[in-house]
Structures are given as structure tokens and as C-alpha cells.
Amino acid sequence: MSFINYASREINCKIVYYGPGLCGKTTNLQFVYQKTAPDAKGKMISLATETERTLFFDFLPLALGEIRGFKTRFHLYTVPGQVFYDASRKLILKGVDGVVFVADSQEERMDANVESVENLRINLIEQGYDLDKIPYVVQYNKRDLPNILSVEELRRELNPTNVPEFEACATTGEGVFETLKAVAKLILFDLKKGK
């Protein structure tokens, strides 16, 4: 849940990047980190295994600027995508304001994508959230690879409700900020509605 501090005039929101193992969640955050001015970001924390797989979470705090005199901060988290880290994924979803689902566009990862969306839905329900009601966007990542499915095919399985969707290549950064902006926008508009 966002934290609104009238005393220090700050609003903090939490965004979680979800998706199957190796789909590129950590790479998304790394790109955002690299491209953000030093004064607008904090340290990026990665709790990872020796082989760079996310173990607990990545964390990147962004302080992008002010809206109507309120400092607006976004805390970006990734979950560990590997199936057996489910307990950790549940913890990271606590207090989430918006979710980015990062799909791996490669044909052979389709089953893993589908399983991960289902897992997201279930874990959100456990926390008292409904995936169809919270700010949510989908990113089709790894569009640079040869063995990928078409966006139509991906959409049919992964985005039946037509939330905002983006094609991306997280390694080059294509689509990364578009995705982030879209979920941030949904969150702030949700706040506006006073949810």
C-alpha cells in the first residue's frame, strides 16, 4: 500500500516485477538504474545467488520528482522467478501498489509464463488483492531473440483482459521505461480516485 506522508509531503509506492525465471526482471531494474540520474535513485540492492539468480528480491528506490508539491517515490522490487522460491514471492507482494508481469517471449518459455501468471493471481489473492483490480501491465520481453512467439499469441494466453502491454528488450532497454511509466501512471491515477 502506498504510504502518504503529509508531514514530509511524500508519497511512496511499491511496484513489483513478476514473471518466470530468467525472463528479465532483474535486467529491467538494472537498465532503469543505469539510466536514472544519480540524484533520483538510491542504491540498487540485489539479494542473489552466486549465479546471479534472484534469491529474495532486487530493490531499486526511485525519487523521480514532485507532483503538486509531493515528492513521489517508487520502490521497485523483483521477485525470484524460480518456481521453488514461492514463499519469498508471497512476501514481496505484501503491500504492492502495482505489478509488471515480464513475459519471456521465447516459444519454449510459454508454459513457464502461463504458470507464473497463475501463480501471481493466486499469491495476490492470498494477500487480499485481485489481479483484475490492481494497477497491472504486461511486458513481452526478449523481442530480439529469433525463436519468439508473436504478440498476438502471447496476448491470447497472458493478457486476456487487455491491460497495457509493451514489447521490450531489457538488455538494450527498449520498452523498459515505457513499461515502468505505464504502471506508475496506473498507480497514481488509482490514488487520484482515492482507492
Added chain:
Amino acid sequence: MANPQLIMYDEEFKQINAVIEKLLREANAKVIFLVDKNGQLITGCGETERFDTTSLASLTAGNIAATGGLAKLIGEKEFSILFHEGEKDNLHISIVAGRVILVVLFDTRSSLGLVRLRVKKSSEELSAIFGRLMQKSEEKEKSGDSEFPFAEITDDDIDNLFS
């Protein structure tokens, strides 16, 4: 929803800061932080500028979440106090009012016993303040009396954030 939104107002913010500043003195601590269970820093006092407070807040919340998960596995509700002992500095972490995390960093000028004792007293005061705070935001929500600044927010406002 799962957790009602945490909203902080001037009056309670001052009261909270007064409590932790008193705790800082009485416990002979170096730094004190209050962190929301979701990892957002609420406030801090003492030598805060020496620390990366944002990272500290996020990791503390992750720590509490992970040990909370462990607690459930063994049939406990949660571990309400955690203690990490270092060579010089120690961390005393406790849960206040079920949803806020109080972090006390201290060294050999203090002791675990003293910190424990003082934390206990301050926790009661903080619980009372957070209780009032929750009530206040609920009332404000019900009466629709929110000074929320975002009612007028536009697409451009958001685009400007990222430019």
C-alpha cells in the same frame, strides 16, 4: 484490502519523532528508524546521515517478512523481536502495533538489556499514536475529507516525472 493505507499527518509525525528521540537518548542508541512493514521508511533520528536509510528500510522489512514466514512455518504468529549482534554495532528490531518496525542501532555504549527495557516503554507510546493515526485516516476517508493532492493530477504531471 489487505492492509489499510498508511497515512501520516503532521501532528502524529511530531509525536512519533518525539518518542523516538527520547528513546535514542534513554537507550544510548546511535540511530533509530521506524519502517513500515512494506519497507518504506517512516522516520528516523540520530546519526541517520551515516546510513543508506532507504536500503536499510527495505532490507529490514524483508528481514521481518522472512522471519515472519519462518514463524508461521513453526506455528508462531510472528517473532516480534529480532536481535543482530555485530562486532561493534548491534541491531534491535521489533514490531510495534502489528504493522510498524522499530529499528534501534546501538554499540557498546549501551546494552541489550537497556535497549530492550526502553524499547518496551516506547513501543507502548508508539502503539497508541499509530492507533490514533489509523482511526484518524479511517474517519477522514469516511467523511470524504481528504486533503489529497492528487485529485487534479494529469497525464502530463506523470510524464514530467520521467522526463
